[in-house]
Amino acid sequence: MSAPASVGRVETRTARLFTRDAPLVLESGARLGPVDVAYETYGELDADRGNAVFICHALTGDAHAAGFHDEASRPGWWDNLIGPGKPVDTSRLYVVCANLLGGCRGTTGPSSTDPATGEAYGLRFPLFTVGDLVQVHRALLRHLGVERLLAAVGGSLGGMQVLQWALDHPDEIDAAVVVCATARLSPQNIAFSAVAREAIMRDPEFRGGDYLAAGVRPDRGLAVARMMAHITYLSEEGMRSRFGRRIQDAETPRFGFDVDFQVESYLQHQGESFLRRFDANSYLYLTRVMDYFDPFADPAALAAKLDAVRTNFLVISFDTDWRFDTSHSRDIVRMLAAHRTPVSFREISSPHGHDSFLLVIPEYHDTVRAFMDRVYRAREATT
């Protein structure tokens, strides 16, 4: 069944981790229940439960990180990194990936039914933090019988979760891989997310977030938000080599307002295909949680936290990433190193911008592989 170097056929399972009577208590104090979490696992948990790796997904990811659901489907979004013999090697690691709280791919989020009303939460869903995302991941691990992690791995918003996790629970993660992430969005980063949210919330079919009850969807706004965000995921250089100024399906321009340049056709496709798999309210919540993320904001509180961190970090950036450019990663590295947290840093050359973390870039995969090998061998040496 399974293709070579694939974890093969997998399925997404769901666990009810919190109930109405035993709710999730968010950092804000809000209580949320029930909370169901969609997750997948790859590989086998060792008898000593010491080989677990958690994969934290980015803004629009889901629990399906590796393998395939059926023969016709596309593999998981990080299938090139996770599998037997791959950098995150499932022949010896037990890998867990879960859809984020607030998401729309099986985990409770604003499109879930609020038991108090019988309707979708919409904007009545409580605002949450990256720390809350981590709490839900930890509850899932307890459900799976895992107490600590050999490693946590994530890119972009995924890397932000890994960083927060290591800060909040310094003894729980041996090693952390933080790829093209940030400890603090810049005003330009916030600006792009703010305009994406405006596109959604100004769509007349947004209906104050209650579009599901009305049987409509703010598809126009969500597609525009995705198209704009997608520009920030690619590099100028990558767009030049991929599209140039080539015309779509023609030799000469048509001169009009329909799609004419290939880059327009590509963005249209990105916008439209996104509608099939994503919920507008989830987009609002998961971008807003990033805006407010600022774990290094309070130096005094941070110092105590960082001094306790025992996690071994690998921080990776890509030279053409302008969504979270290398200076974001350097800020993380500088702060960790200042508190003697072990940290390796690599800026990888890639023409593909922020999206590089999802692609096979040999230097990147080799770096993750070598780091994960060291982590695994260090664990073997101590057990």
Added chain:
Amino acid sequence: MSAPASVGRVETRTARLFTRDAPLVLESGARLGPVDVAYETYGELDADRGNAVFICHALTGDAHAAGFHDEASRPGWWDNLIGPGKPVDTSRLYVVCANLLGGCRGTTGPSSTDPATGEAYGLRFPLFTVGDLVQVHRALLRHLGVERLLAAVGGSLGGMQVLQWALDHPDEIDAAVVVCATARLSPQNIAFSAVAREAIMRDPEFRGGDYLAAGVRPDRGLAVARMMAHITYLSEEGMRSRFGRRIQDAETPRFGFDVDFQVESYLQHQGESFLRRFDANSYLYLTRVMDYFDPFADPAALAAKLDAVRTNFLVISFDTDWRFDTSHSRDIVRMLAAHRTPVSFREISSPHGHDSFLLVIPEYHDTVRAFMDRVYRAREATT
């Protein structure tokens, strides 16, 4: 009446340059008439008509480049550059600025009435080129009794018009100032404009471009388009120093989807105030004319043109401009220099990104002033 170093009180006049019987013939072959052009002039035309300077405006500019309409109003958009004793010195120059064809500030555009239908043109307005914009400018100059220009000056889309003008009419302009312009949009440039147009055209009140007849306006889409474009006019660095991560009107975040960060408040204001002065269809036409602009596309045709150019160029870029970064200006300079067209190039350091061309940046204004002085003195020497 006039403030120091201001051209003082001015008014926008309108000239009918083409009629239904004597229409403007566009490069596409389409015919358009009547064509009215809104324009302003500053300073006096010399007896020998040799001191005329044309100001070409950018995407969202208008004819009101300098002075003020009444005491309560804001000065013209380039008032810091144009006036007595300013870099474009109206004490000795005759300066003309006109709203672009396809615009919405007095010149015929898609919101004008189509005499064939009695309704606004909407998307029935013909698509035009930068060369067509130049044709209309030239018709205005003939109307004013001006046959040739001492200089043409423009930033961004304005600079693109100046470049096209010098290429198409090599004997007509003594000197050209081309600021933060481009000879060819990159795919990323096109992508941002394409998504802005999507935001407008997907607004349900766009009505296929016939919103005026329906008594509505695609304000939601136009505001989103403007907000997104505005991000590309500022630099990351400029946003950091201006807004940082500061919260609007509060000490601590409110945690929600309303405006919270100052940068969000700023963009909202930019989006909303734009609605008062701009038409959505004009935004479509004037961004699309930029996408298709590519005067260097045909090297053989270009060589003949460039060899004939007698214009003396000053090309200026700004180091933090990422809308049209310095490489765009360098491409123009390289092409001109390869054909022995006299060209000076300066990259100016400024934290303000693309918007720098509208601001008082001493090195920038000094450079324009010195160039314009040389141009004026060279003219004196030959007359």
